[in-house]
Amino acid sequence: MSRVLSVPGIAYGGDYNPEQWPEEVWAEDVRLMREAGVTMVSVNIFAWALLEPREGEYDFSRLDRILALLHDSGIAADLATPTAAPPAWFFRAHPEALPVDKDGRTLSYGSRQTFCPSSPAYREAALRIARVLGERYADHPAVVMWHVHNEYGCHNAECHCDTSAAAFRDWLRTKYDDDLAALNHAWGTTFWSQWYYDWDEIIPPRPTGAVPNPTHQLDWRRFCSDALLSLYEAEREVLREAAPGLPATTNFMVMHNFDKLDYWRWAPALDIVSNDHYLRSTDPESQIDIAFSGDLVRSLAGGPWLLMEHSTGAVNWQPVNRAKTAGELRRNALAHVARGADGIAYFQWRAAKAGAEQWHSAMLPHAGTDSQIWRDVVRLGADLRALAEVRGSTGTAEAAIVWDWSAWWAVELPSQPSGELRFQDLIRAWYEPLWRAGVAVDFVRPDADLSSYKLVLAPSLYLVDDEGKANLTGFASGGGTLAVGFHSGAVDENCHIRLGGYPGAFREALGVRTDELFPLLPGESVGLAGLDENSTGTLWSERVALAGAEAVASYTSGPLTGVPAVTRNAYGSGTAWYVATRPDPTTLASLLDRIREEAGVESVRTTPEGVEAVLRRGPDADYLFLINHGEVDAEAEVSADATELLSGKGIEGGSVKVASGDVAVVREPR
Numbered sequence: 001m002s003r004v005l006s007v008p009g010i011a012y013g014g015d016y017n018p019e020q021w022p023e024e025v026w027a028e029d030v031r032l033m034r035e036a037g038v039t040m041v042s043v044n045i046f047a048w049a050l051l052e053p054r055e056g057e058y059d060f061s062r063l064d065r066i067l068a069l070l071h072d073s074g075i076a077a078d079l080a081t082p083t084a085a086p087p088a089w090f091f092r093a094h095p096e097a098l099p100v101d102k103d104g105r106t107l108s109y110g111s112r113q114t115f116c117p118s119s120p121a122y123r124e125a126a127l128r129i130a131r132v133l134g135e136r137y138a139d140h141p142a143v144v145m146w147h148v149h150n151e152y153g154c155h156n157a158e159c160h161c162d163t164s165a166a167a168f169r170d171w172l173r174t175k176y177d178d179d180l181a182a183l184n185h186a187w188g189t190t191f192w193s194q195w196y197y198d199w200d201e202i203i204p205p206r207p208t209g210a211v212p213n214p215t216h217q218l219d220w221r222r223f224c225s226d227a228l229l230s231l232y233e234a235e236r237e238v239l240r241e242a243a244p245g246l247p248a249t250t251n252f253m254v255m256h257n258f259d260k261l262d263y264w265r266w267a268p269a270l271d272i273v274s275n276d277h278y279l280r281s282t283d284p285e286s287q288i289d290i291a292f293s294g295d296l297v298r299s300l301a302g303g304p305w306l307l308m309e310h311s312t313g314a315v316n317w318q319p320v321n322r323a324k325t326a327g328e329l330r331r332n333a334l335a336h337v338a339r340g341a342d343g344i345a346y347f348q349w350r351a352a353k354a355g356a357e358q359w360h361s362a363m364l365p366h367a368g369t370d371s372q373i374w375r376d377v378v379r380l381g382a383d384l385r386a387l388a389e390v391r392g393s394t395g396t397a398e399a400a401i402v403w404d405w406s407a408w409w410a411v412e413l414p415s416q417p418s419g420e421l422r423f424q425d426l427i428r429a430w431y432e433p434l435w436r437a438g439v440a441v442d443f444v445r446p447d448a449d450l451s452s453y454k455l456v457l458a459p460s461l462y463l464v465d466d467e468g469k470a471n472l473t474g475f476a477s478g479g480g481t482l483a484v485g486f487h488s489g490a491v492d493e494n495c496h497i498r499l500g501g502y503p504g505a506f507r508e509a510l511g512v513r514t515d516e517l518f519p520l521l522p523g524e525s526v527g528l529a530g531l532d533e534n535s536t537g538t539l540w541s542e543r544v545a546l547a548g549a550e551a552v553a554s555y556t557s558g559p560l561t562g563v564p565a566v567t568r569n570a571y572g573s574g575t576a577w578y579v580a581t582r583p584d585p586t587t588l589a590s591l592l593d594r595i596r597e598e599a600g601v602e603s604v605r606t607t608p609e610g611v612e613a614v615l616r617r618g619p620d621a622d623y624l625f626l627i628n629h630g631e632v633d634a635e636a637e638v639s640a641d642a643t644e645l646l647s648g649k650g651i652e653g654g655s656v657k658v659a660s661g662d663v664a665v666v667r668e669p670r
């Protein structure tokens with residue numbers, strides 16, 4: 001059954017928490033929602049304590065009134081199960097459901113998400129309220145989607161209690177087919193006398209005297225992601241039984257260094273993928289982060305997705321919380337649409353008066369409607385209405401970046417050749433020049449179908465299993481262009497080193513063999529010849545020997561002077577590049593330009609400096625988003641029969657003006 005969102009066009013709204021306000025305020029809420037063009041709000045996210053005052057006793061009267069009011073006002077409800085914040089009474093009855101951190105501290109209730117993901121009492125209580133809610137509102141005319149929980153794992157991705165330990169053992173018994181010897185071999189437990197003779201000897205990777213076992217830690221991360229996924233799936237099942245046709249989502253958080261959940265495993269369990277994205281005050285180019293996030297979410301979704309949360313202005317959880325500058329709210333929201341969002345929502349509708357998030361911005365700020373944010377919110381509503389036809393269109397990438405959560409977890413484990421490698425930074429270093437060049441990219445799993453791509457980049461793929469290895473190298477030998485970053489292919493799915501020389505899995509395809517690694521110290525750099533003038537490498541180097549490949553660049557200083565640093569290999573009917581250091585950003589940009597030009601991957605559009613161009617492709621038209629992040633007004637070429645959707649005007653002379661800070665969305669018939 002295909003469960004799709006019935007709200008037309010680009011959905012618009014935010015988290016709506018009317019239970020935090022006296023009822024007199026609600027009428028004003030919906031009146032202003034209509035004024036802003038809000039079409040869908042997420043309700044009930046943190047309302048458990050009010051819905052179920054005592055175990056098994058419910059009071060749905062308030063929620064009944066909220067949903068009726070929304071329905072009467074023509075606003076759809078994305079109805080949440082409130083399971084991210086169990087009430088105090090639950091923890092008094094079930095203190096064993098409180099989570100234990102890795103240092104053995106039991107956390108207290110008093111905020112949110114303070115439950116153990118493996119707690120049977122929590123699961124039972126969560127499914128009970130989900131079932132009652134599902135049955136009560138399955139046919140409610142306001143309800144268009146289930147918002148299951150909220151940001152799984154945001155605060156409690158790991159619990160180290162004994163219940164979690166037992167659940168971890170069960171998960172391991174399933175994974176290793178009840179074969180303890182298989183686990184011992186996979187974990188390499190002959191090392192340091194770690195051999196297990198009884199499943200009960202296995203505990204979570206709690207703090208220990210020296211470095212813990214890497215595969216133990218890796219399986220633990222996989223278990224923690226799966227433990228939360230199983231809670232999501234259980235709630236979704238209960239809701240499906242009650243309302244088989246309603247779509248379910250849960251909001252991901254793919255950026256913010258959020259490495260807790262393996263979203264490739266999660267995404268297929270969602271009817272509609274949604275994501276939350278927040279800017280970091282310290283990031284001067286947050287437009288790149290938005291694009292990065294949007295491309296990753298669209299790839300997880302395999303098409304359009306919903307932006308479930310972002311902010312109209314400052315958040316409250318950074319050391320200093322920056323407001324948005326003029327036009328930034330609009331650029332941010334439309335940039336998410338450009339990357340495939342079919343819905344734009346905020347945390348939250350009305351700025352809170354009390355509680356831990358009272359200093360967080362909202363669509364309706366503390367200052368009320370006589371405010372810049374409110375004017376921007378109303379204008380955005382009109383913009384999104386003008387973009388209704390964009391819904392359903394999707395990306396056009398010919399280049400893909402490999403992204404894998406196990407590889408992320410593994411490369412950041414302790415006792416690596418270098419403790420300086422950060423997966424997200426390594427990927428962003430390659431994503432950023434592609435973004436600047438206006439190249440469309442998808443993100444892919446190592447074992448994805450790569451047949452629609454000309455170029456596949458693996459900036460950081462420390463861990464890869466045999467299937468991923470065969471898929472990626474087969475892509476190159478079959479005629480594609482593969483580019484691999486240093487310290488990739490080093491280990492298999494159990495974190496065992498692929499012997500015979502580095503970069504293990506990719507040695508043959510790359511036509512190189514490294515016998516020793518020379519990671520660089522913080523601040524250290526080495527000269528490079530063969531690329532841009534005065535180029536340097538930092539972070540990493542290794543003694544690469546050519547085994548069929550040609551050297552494109554080599555080191556001009558340091559112990560590896562004369563050794564290849566970047567190589568290119570003709571492999572089958574394709575090409576495989578190896579980038580064995582981190583070139584300075586300008587050099588990496590020109591190297592990636594060369595690689596993609598050879599691969600025949602072009603920019604979406606050539607645009608003036610500072611103008612981001614993104615394309616969504618629909619059945620009859622392309623939608624070209626032009627976002628001017630620069631200081632000067634610009635003019636971009638478009639097709640002669642194009643229309644600018646935000647203004648509704650036809651375009652004369654084959655070019656469109658985009659003022660500094662402004663956005664144009666151009667429909668080009670195909």
Ligand code: GAL
Pocket residue numbers: 150151154276278309315316347357360
């Ligand atoms: C999100 C969360 C929201 C709100 C928001 C504040 O992580 O889902 O409930 O806390 O952050 O930025």
